[in-house]
Amino acid sequence: MQPRFIRVAGVVAGELPSVVPAKRNRRRASAIVLGLAAAVLASTGPAGAAPGPVNAAPVPANAASGPVSSTRAPVVNRVMSWNLHAGGEDVSAQAREVARLRPQVIGFQEACRADVKEIQSQLKRMGLTYYVAYGTVRGDRWNCGLWGGNAFGQAVLSATPIVERGNQLYSQGGTEERGYMWVRTTVNGKATWVYNTHLAQAGQRTERARQVDELTRATRSRARAVILGDFNAEPQYAELGGMWSSRFRDADPDCGRAENYPACAPTADANPRRKKFDYIWLRGITAPGGNTVVGSPHSDHDMVYAGLR
Template sequence: MCTHLGEAMVLGRGARLLAGAMAVACLLLMGPSAPGDALVVRPLPSDAPRDVVQNRVMTWNICNPCEESDVERAAEIATYAPQIVGMQEACVRDVERIRAYLESLYGLVYHVEYGTVLRHRGRCGGTPWNPGAFGQAVLSAAPMTDHVNVEYPDGGSEDRGYMAVTTTVDGEPVRVFNTHLAHRRQEAIRAGQTDVLAAAVARHERAIVLGDFNAVPDAPELARMWALATDADPQCHPPSAGTCELTTDWHSKFDYVFLRGFAPLEHRVHPTPYSDHHLVHADLGPRNRTPRSAP
């Protein structure tokens, strides 16, 4: 029952919030997400959206193993309430909790698909015979279809891959990809992974590619992605990559929202204490629209 709350509840926001007690009971049955994790609801900023923001997409490497609170992770996402969220370094159990908190505490209902690339007790807990699933995940306020999960032929020092789903953005179907490329200092491996990903992306005129690419914008291994798509940060493109907003605690841009068939109307990067990667989100429109200037 707990894993199907989002599909079962198609009520208005007020009615969904009244169902919070049932969802919270499910969360308690699932157990804590990290040592000291408690159901303490952090008030959102006064200007936080009250419902999902249509055509807003987000990418976030949520950090693992970091023992962060899934309650706080949910609050970070709810502060911006994107229509689509791509998460990397995601354990299935953590995503289940985040999704349930988003619904029970903030009235934000999401569908979910997973891009598991390995089962690892050190990453995600569990038992030696049933370790937790680790990889990518996509939350979407609109239904998703045609889910695929692809492991790269060479993951490098750890298995890596991409997942893809079809959903609706700006009233039209779009293919959404979510990936996490090989660790830093594995440039040749990332180049091979980007070749695999780019070949899949190239088949779609309308595509959104979210992820942690572990590479700065002018890295050679990203050349095929730049040939296919633009970044949601309108000032960010090689060779003038010095104008890109940084997305990590170590002052690099590794996190991207690549677009085909869309224009970014607004792009934001938000540092967070709950991960070594910042939250990156963009509001999208048709390709011929003019981006809004930042205040």
């Protein structure tokens, strides 16, 4: 398998793209463990949850695999989106990935609440303190582990206090419940509305179009807004038309409504090829350096981040 390169859209002078290995196709080890645990239970029976603008710091060349940076402060204008693969990965490794990038605000999708709490705790031990808000779409016990009490959905971590927060399910989730959440916090010294979402799966374009309509209606009054998320759709898909027409622009300057405009950086494993599903949508904000896509072996989605002005 050929190595895959980190794609930096609008590379900032002095930053060089780095090399990370392509992610392996894999089955979730956790599913195997849970299956074994269920078998044991079946045979034995039960026993008697906040200053001024700066430029985004460059990511180390070995960002996806090297040591955690000794610089502990978050980069105050950096926002990041990452789909965590629904609890099927090494949470400690995911925390180290976040610590290397040091974003001010992080939007997680496919996030198990217990995993987010553990990531938050490990980041604090590494010198990075974050406030957290959850956007639960499922609260039953079978979403994120055999023992229950582990809600599933989106989460936002912010290095500055979260002033307001909210969560809303879409009227039509598709084959799974889906929703969006929002917080008001500080990015680059400015009050900013940050939304985080995960749209319906492949083959459900009608549902995604309705979800985009509901999301853009909810953000209509926000002059300075960021939407992070896994949209399960490439930029040219018709269901994303509502995003472009609502004055949102992707942080990747090479991405527009037309396919290959000229070429969007892919962000997710998909068939028959990798695709761009993960976005940092901006309105009333610019990302002078574009966005950066950093591969990781600890999810089927890449980490995507941008420095905002």
